Amino acid sequence: MLGDLELEVRHDTEASEMRIIGIDPGLRRCGWGVIEVEGSRLSFVECGTIRPPTEGELAERLAVLHRELDAVLGRMRPLEAAVEETFVNKGPRSALTLGQARGVVLLTPAIRGLPVAEYAANLVKKSVVGTGHAAKDQIGLMVKTLLPGSKAGDADAADALAVAICHAHHRVAAARVKALA
């Protein structure tokens, strides 16, 4: 059952505890969510949304995004990061803008030496809701179900927690493959 997250996992292939940060990149709103993984159990730690200033020099806005995300990493001490690979369908100009924020979001944990995984938005939805075409509010509801006590105040933080959950599932699978090899 997805609700209990009782995946068939060999506990010995897992580190005893793993803290993951999921990030939903954006220049105006960048969601982040931290969870803890112990064997097949996931638990909510904290989440939030970074809102860089919407005016001023682009470089300075990116610097605020970097500083605030780096402060979260320093406070939360995750061991791995996962970032949503957003599908872009709004033309090259908005893809460029999103790309700039994504570059900073991928770089910031990498500077701290964290491995940074990327997951397509469809895979994230599938991991959390069971289908690749879920509505925003469905994701929020499932995140609350999968992570009791989750306090995602907005869709960005909920999306970030969904990316973290997706990574938790997939790194377990990767560990199993490794164990079999």
Add this chain to the structure above:
Amino acid sequence: MLGDLELEVRHDTEASEMRIIGIDPGLRRCGWGVIEVEGSRLSFVECGTIRPPTEGELAERLAVLHRELDAVLGRMRPLEAAVEETFVNKGPRSALTLGQARGVVLLTPAIRGLPVAEYAANLVKKSVVGTGHAAKDQIGLMVKTLLPGSKAGDADAADALAVAICHAHHRVAAARVKALA
């Protein structure tokens, strides 16, 4: 004459010496060029091209770009940075990729507290060649003329020097406007 860069400049509106880095962003090849501005005279300092690994995790490739660019900033100590605002016409996916590199290139000097100006590619060409539709090799030739002793080994470094020259012209104009106000 553009060749002598004898613009009508009031020298008293200028700091005695200003070091500028121009950057032509890219994930595979990122050109940089440092010039010095003294009144209306420009001189070549150094240039190069950063080539992050083309394989491996995207976050790690961006981290290499950041580290190498940051090392250049630490060694060259420019006071201002200028980045080319590339026109994207290759569809959203390549715009996203370029955006990621641009985000890192804008962020890296901003972290060090440098002001980062952006200039459209057409304006850069116009500043250096006199028209917004110059060919790559024309830019290289004009950069060599404007900066005697320039050792731009490739088009990326030459483009970066062109961005630095463009910024040198425009910050002078901005200083004049300020002085008049």
